[in-house]
Amino acid sequence: MSTTEEAVRPARIPEWMRRPIQTDKEYSETHNALKKNGLHTVCEDAKCPNRHECWNHGTxxxxxxxxxxxxxxxxxxxxxxxxxxLDLDEPRRVADAVEKMKLKHVVITSVTRDDLLDGGAEIFAQTITAxxxxxxxxxxxxxxxxxxxxKESLYKVLDAGPIVFNHNVETVKRLQRSIRSGATYERSLKILKMxxxxxxxxxxxxxxIMLGLGETNExxxxxxxxxxxxxxxxLTIGQYMAPTRDHAHxxxxxxxKEFVDFEDAAYEIGFDAVASGPLVRSSYRADKMLKA
Structure with a gap:
């Protein structure tokens, strides 16, 4: 095998990244409530490895x-x-699903909509309110x-009163251009600071942020x-897993252990709450971080 072939071959998935798939009554009820209201979830569309655990808990x-x-x-x-x-009825249908799932904490995310003047901020605000x-x-x-x-789009969302505002930096500064389309490290930090x-x-x-994209510890x-x-x-720190062979390897x-080390380092810097682990995703057990 050539050096080039070795460089592009995806890494073999280690045992600590594997987890059994288990479903129960809450999983089915959550799934049905979302589908009945014609809603999408990042759990499915982004192929989150934790969706069965979260849905089993009705979130x-x-x-x-x-x-x-x-x-x-x-x-x-x-x-x-x-x-x-633009689906103007979406806020109502999200509210219906949230009520039926009997949630105490909900995470609302979206695709990027650069085709909209406000990037979809108005629908975000209406959904939060609903x-x-x-x-x-x-x-x-x-x-x-x-x-x-x-700022006007950001403030439209914040004025609706979410308890947490999240926007992912995703990766280290050097890898931004090769990994994120249309986004920049500086702009993400700017919106977070505002x-x-x-x-x-x-x-x-x-x-x-995700690890495993070629970043150094430094x-x-x-x-x-x-x-x-x-x-x-x-802060959340998780393992990057290529969704397909056509994505970044x-x-x-x-x-x-390295995830634990980064978590310890983040707490030393001064973060209030850190979730760091191979299967951590930005919305994983999000309600737990509010207790920090």
């Missing part, structure tokens, strides 16, 4: 604004293309695109410091 991350993304990032399995219109009105006491977390760094400075600071700000530590310096206090699988 899910709802994906609004359709399931066609205007950016073709090399790490993401969500379909790329030209979205068709689920809070339908389920009093519900806490809402949002995971948004970068809105091209526009969120951290919004209002009275009661909205928690969160971001996440670059990871620099990234963590940059994130902290921009006001973010909630998984360069290596980071060991569980």
């Amino acid at each position: 899910a991350t709802v994906m609004i604004l359709g399931n066609i993304c205007t950016r073709d990032c090399r790490f993401c399995s969500i379909a790329f293309g030209k979205p068709e219109g 689920v809070k009105e339908r389920v009093p006491g519900l806490t809402v977390e949002v995971l948004t695109p970068d809105f091209w760094g526009r 969120a951290s400075e919004y209002g009275d600071g009661s909205i928690r700000v969160k971001t996440g 670059e990871v530590m620099e990234c963590l410091q940059d994130i902290y310096d921009h006001g973010i206090r909630l 998984t360069k290596r699988f980071v060991t569980p």
Whole structure:
């Protein structure tokens, strides 16, 4: 085998990345509530390895604004293309599903909609308002695109009152251009910093990165410091797994001990809550991080 062939072959999945698939009554009820209301979830569209665990607990991350993304990032399995219109009834249907799932904490995310002037911020705001009105006491977390760094779009979302604002940096600075389509490290940090400075600071700000894309430990530590310096206090660190052979290859699988080491380092920097592990994703057991 040539050196070139070795370089592009995806890494073999280690045992610690494998987990049994188990479903129960709550899984089926969550699945049915989402499908009955014609909703998409990042759990399915992004092929999250934790969806069975989360759905068994009656929780899910709802994906609004359709399931066609205007950016073709090399790490993401969500379909790329030209979205068709805007579903103005979506906020109501999300509220229906959230009520039927009897959720206490919901994560609302979306595809990137660069075709919309506000990037979909108005639908985000309407959805937040609808689920809070339908389920009093519900806490809402949002995971948004970068809105091209526009403060007016960001504030439209924040004005609706989510308890957590999340936008993922995804990877270290050097790898941004090769991994993220249309996004930049600086713009992501800018939108996160604006969120951290919004209002009275009661909205928690969160971001996440993936490991295994070819970053060095030094670059990871620099990234963590940059994130902290921009006001973010909630952090997730997980393993990148290539969705298909056509996506960016998984360069290596980071060991569980290394994830613990990065978590310890993040706490030393000053983060309030850190979830770091091979199967951690940005919305994994999101309600637990609120207790920090």
